[in-house]
Amino acid sequence: MIMNQLGRTKIMISDLCLGTMTFGTQTPQDDAFAQMDMALEAGINIFDTAEMYPVNPITAATQGASEEIVGNWLQTSGRRADVVVATKHSGAGLAHIRKGAPITSTSIPVAIEGSLKRLKTDVIDLYQFHWPNRGSYMFRQNWNYDPSQQNKANTVQNIHDCLGALALEIERGTIRSFGLSNESAWGTAQWVRASEEGYGPRVASIQNEYSLMCRMYDTDLAELSANEDVGLLAFSPLATGLLTGKYAKGAVPKNSRMAITDTLGGRNTERAHAAAASYVSVAQKYGLDPVHMALAWCVGRPFMASSIFGATRKDQLLHILKGADLKLSKEILVELNVVHQAYPMPY
Numbered sequence: 001m002i003m004n005q006l007g008r009t010k011i012m013i014s015d016l017c018l019g020t021m022t023f024g025t026q027t028p029q030d031d032a033f034a035q036m037d038m039a040l041e042a043g044i045n046i047f048d049t050a051e052m053y054p055v056n057p058i059t060a061a062t063q064g065a066s067e068e069i070v071g072n073w074l075q076t077s078g079r080r081a082d083v084v085v086a087t088k089h090s091g092a093g094l095a096h097i098r099k100g101a102p103i104t105s106t107s108i109p110v111a112i113e114g115s116l117k118r119l120k121t122d123v124i125d126l127y128q129f130h131w132p133n134r135g136s137y138m139f140r141q142n143w144n145y146d147p148s149q150q151n152k153a154n155t156v157q158n159i160h161d162c163l164g165a166l167a168l169e170i171e172r173g174t175i176r177s178f179g180l181s182n183e184s185a186w187g188t189a190q191w192v193r194a195s196e197e198g199y200g201p202r203v204a205s206i207q208n209e210y211s212l213m214c215r216m217y218d219t220d221l222a223e224l225s226a227n228e229d230v231g232l233l234a235f236s237p238l239a240t241g242l243l244t245g246k247y248a249k250g251a252v253p254k255n256s257r258m259a260i261t262d263t264l265g266g267r268n269t270e271r272a273h274a275a276a277a278s279y280v281s282v283a284q285k286y287g288l289d290p291v292h293m294a295l296a297w298c299v300g301r302p303f304m305a306s307s308i309f310g311a312t313r314k315d316q317l318l319h320i321l322k323g324a325d326l327k328l329s330k331e332i333l334v335e336l337n338v339v340h341q342a343y344p345m346p347y
Contacts, residue, residue: 002015004304006084006204006305007179007205007305008204009176011084013306014306015299016044017046017047017086017306017308018308018309018317019049020047020049020053020310021050021056021310022055022066022312023069024054025057025065027313031313031314033069036073042321046084046086048308049085050066050087050088050130051087051114052094053066056261063096067087074119085121086124086125086128086233087119087127088130089103089107091131092133103133103158104161105165109169123174126176126179126205127177127179128180131183132184133155137216139182140266159190159194162200163195166178177204179206180206181207182208184221185220188206189228203230205231205233205305207232207233208221208234210232211237212279212336212340214239215340217234233305233306235308240265242267242272242276243276243290269346272347275346278343282332282336286332289322292323295326296328
């Protein structure tokens with residue numbers, strides 16, 4: 001497993017990260033425990049969760065269960081020192097979490113205390129803001145994204161205030177580093193600038209969707225990553241299962257994500273299936289498993305800190321781990337770019 005530096009911190013993370021968003025719904029605790037054991041033994045040292053998880057579906061009744069399962073494993077395994085624990089502060093809009101309030105300097109210590117309690121730990125290694133208060137173009141909102149009505153002064157003031165609160169948490173010893181999620185290049189740059197002006201900790205990472213089928217990061221954010229040392233934690237590197245080939249020819253496997261959420265969060269489109277089929281064809285041409293090819297492509301990107309994958313069952317994780325050391329040839333990379341040019345925005 002390749003290890004990467006997390007931003008400009010001293011934290012080193014594996015280039016694959018175990019995502020836990022199904023822990024507590026699709027994935028019961030015993031399977032989740034087995035996955036965390038397997039991941040750590042394979043060299044994966046970062047687990048990603050969030051206070052709003054699990055998903056599929058998101059409910060008030062299950063909110064926090066993913067953190068609780070990770071916390072139970074940390075407590076019973078005795079391996080807290082071996083794991084980089086990443087979690088997230090939910091943004092505005094979820095009525096069952098702080099009544100849908102946005103991220104503020106006053107919400108940060110409350111959210112952190114809640115996560116620490118569920119995670120059964122004294123410190124969070126990477127604390128991330130799940131989405132910005134002003135909104136985001138992620139999750140298919142890019143088609144109608146309009147930042148023209150944003151209030152820059154309010155955004156900048158909120159950044160200053162939140163960084164101050166984060167600085168206090170670092171001083172208190174409850175968090176080690178800070179990251180963003182579902183952010184833009186402009187937004188990330190404002191956090192970097194505010195840190196350089198002395199308002200608080202420097203952003204170490206940004207967790208955005210990224211895969212062969214979602215490459216919005218490749219331009220402005222890639223440039224920011226290269227020049228500011230803000231690495232990408234890619235989520236949905238398998239495009240919610242589309243890149244595995246399991247949904248080919250209209251198939252909907254039992255208990256799959258599509259069986260639970262038929263739209264796949266707006267990804268279930270005719271063009272998406274055509275694109276997925278083309279990527280799977282490249283894998284087949286070179287005798288590769290499409291799952292291994294998609295993840296190998298993702299972790300090979302120059303701005304990648306870690307690629308976050310999820311496995312609802314431990315046998316899926318075992319399959320993923322078999323391709324953890326795959327490196328793609330230049331010939332394959334060229335063919336993958338050809339497919340991307342044909343299907344640049346498939347959903």
